Amino acid sequence: MPKELFFPVIETERLTLKPLAIDDSDSLLEIFSDPEVMRYWNTAPWTTIQDAIDFINESNDSMRRQESLILGVYLKSTGELAGKCMLFSYDQESKRAEIGFGLGRSCWGKGYINEAGEALIKYGFDSLGLRRIEAEIDPDNQSSAKALVKL
Numbered sequence: 001m002p003k004e005l006f007f008p009v010i011e012t013e014r015l016t017l018k019p020l021a022i023d024d025s026d027s028l029l030e031i032f033s034d035p036e037v038m039r040y041w042n043t044a045p046w047t048t049i050q051d052a053i054d055f056i057n058e059s060n061d062s063m064r065r066q067e068s069l070i071l072g073v074y075l076k077s078t079g080e081l082a083g084k085c086m087l088f089s090y091d092q093e094s095k096r097a098e099i100g101f102g103l104g105r106s107c108w109g110k111g112y113i114n115e116a117g118e119a120l121i122k123y124g125f126d127s128l129g130l131r132r133i134e135a136e137i138d139p140d141n142q143s144s145a146k147a148l149v150k151l
Helices: 023-032 047-064 112-126 142-150
Strands: 017-019 067-073 079-091 096-103 132-134
Touching: 017 047, 017 112, 023 047, 023 079, 023 096, 067 096, 067 112, 067 132, 079 112, 096 112, 112 132
Parallel strands: 096 132
Antiparallel strands: 017 067, 067 079, 079 096
16 A cells, blocks of 8 residues: 555645644643543553654654554644544554544534544545444543544
């Protein structure tokens, strides 16, 4: 599969989904150091800028290996990084992946998960040839459960 398929720029009405860059480190740290954002994740909130830099580097390495698609979610109106969305645990043989999201609190409740999710799912099926996209969430995370039902 062509490597550029794992480094797309996806446009929606209000959002741009594209690979994260080192310049996003400060914004990413601000989002993922928030205990409320990380409440249902299986990792602790980030504590250093190096956590963000490592995540960006590991994400881009994973995309180069065609193991995942991890994109920043940017607001078109301001250019602000709202969070990230991803297709991960990608299995080329079975053509399946898991979907996940993480948004900063200031972006909650505005429909960005649905907008980014619809675009990411379409890209996964149409461009990556996926046959199945799954999600695993904490059963207490009602907001994510509602968003996934809409997708």
